Amino acid sequence: MSELKLQSRLESSFIGKTTQDLNSYHLQECLGVIIEQQTELGKYGVAQYSARVNDCRHGKSKITLEKFIRYFPDGKADFQIKDELTVNSNYPEKCYSTIYLKMLEDGPKQFFLIEHEDNSKPLLTRIYKMWEVNIVQERFIKRAIPKNFTCLNPNYADGI
Numbered sequence: 597m598s599e600l601k602l603q604s605r606l607e608s609s610f611i612g613k614t615t616q617d618l619n620s621y622h623l624q625e626c627l628g629v630i631i632e633q634q635t636e637l638g639k640y641g642v643a644q645y646s647a648r649v650n651d652c653r654h655g656k657s658k659i660t661l662e663k664f665i666r667y668f669p670d671g672k673a674d675f676q677i678k679d680e681l682t683v684n685s686n687y688p689e690k691c692y693s694t695i696y697l698k699m700l701e702d703g704p705k706q707f708f709l710i711e712h713e714d715n716s717k718p719l720l721t722r723i724y725k726m727w728e729v730n731i732v733q734e735r736f737i738k739r740a741i742p743k744n745f746t747c748l749n750p751n752y753a754d755g756i
Contacts, residue, residue, distance in 0.1 A: 606647060606658055610677040615662065618645065618677075626652030627659075629694050631707050631731060639664035640731045641675060642694055642709065653687035659709060661729060661736060678734035681709075681727070688714040690724070693750045699742075709736060710747070720749045 627644035646657035662675035
């Protein structure tokens with residue numbers, strides 16, 4: 597499949613499509629994580645898709661919020677895309693991770709997507725954008741970054 601055709605797949609909206617529908621696009625899945633906070637609304641996940649493997653860290657991709665809809669007889673899961681963000685990465689200066697945060701001391705942990713600089717250290721200090729992954733509204737909600745905000749680096753592996 598031509599590079600232009602692969603990239604054009606990312607230009608169209610994925611909202612309403614299923615992960616089964618996306619199989620025909622021949623995309624690379626860069627990230628896939630199930631959200632721990634499941635509710636009576638169902639199970640949700642966040643995934644990142646790109647046209648090529650290298651685009652996961654150095655190029656254009658889509659990050660999706662997906663709701664579980666069924667298992668197929670072969671055991672594979674199918675999700676429906678509820679929301680999406682089109683992003684551009686240039687690792688390590690600009691990359692994306694999912695994290696759980698407790699924003700208020702007595703509040704619950706919430707699931708967020710962050711755009712950050714990966715500094716290869718235990719703490720991230722340069723967070724550029726932040727989205728709450730809201731499963732009630734089934735969408736990404738952009739949030740202001742708190743002053744002097746830092747968080748644990750989910751990509752840091754001590755001693756590896």
